[in-house]
Amino acid sequence: MRIGRELVKEIVAHSREEAPNECCGMIAGRDGEATRVHRARNEFESPLRYSVHPQDLFRITTEIEEGGEELAAIYHSHTGSPAYPSQTDINLAENWPDPLYVICSVADPDAPELRAFAIRDSEVSEVELDVG
Numbered sequence: 001m002r003i004g005r006e007l008v009k010e011i012v013a014h015s016r017e018e019a020p021n022e023c024c025g026m027i028a029g030r031d032g033e034a035t036r037v038h039r040a041r042n043e044f045e046s047p048l049r050y051s052v053h054p055q056d057l058f059r060i061t062t063e064i065e066e067g068g069e070e071l072a073a074i075y076h077s078h079t080g081s082p083a084y085p086s087q088t089d090i091n092l093a094e095n096w097p098d099p100l101y102v103i104c105s106v107a108d109p110d111a112p113e114l115r116a117f118a119i120r121d122s123e124v125s126e127v128e129l130d131v132g
């Protein structure tokens with residue numbers, strides 16, 4: 001997935017603001033390119049897990065559809081672990097296999113790490129992020 005530097009900055013900023021809790025949100029896209037970052041509330045307000053707040057989920061998916069875009073990815077942060085899906089993340093993705101999952105780790109605040117994964121049938125495969 002191609003993603004602009006400004007959008008990456010936005011995700012990192014959101015991750016830092018919410019720490020130590022995990023942040024989450026949705027990335028709109030078109031033709032394999034991320035176009036916009038939509039912040040959402042983490043329903044759990046937790047440092048260990050996330051769920052896109054149902055009100056935000058509805059509002060954002062409507063906005064994305066009305067804009068003629070697609071849901072490219074769901075993002076969330078890890079504040080104390082690397083940018084790799086936890087078992088909780090894998091279980092959550094079972095209900096929603098289509099979007100990619102972007103994880104931003106701010107475990108080392110000076111070196112944020114952003115990675116993207118496809119999670120289908122409990123299989124995790126990394127997807128290259130083309131930042132530019």
Ligand SMILES: [Zn+2]
Nearest residue numbers: 078085086089
């Ligand atoms: Zn996670």
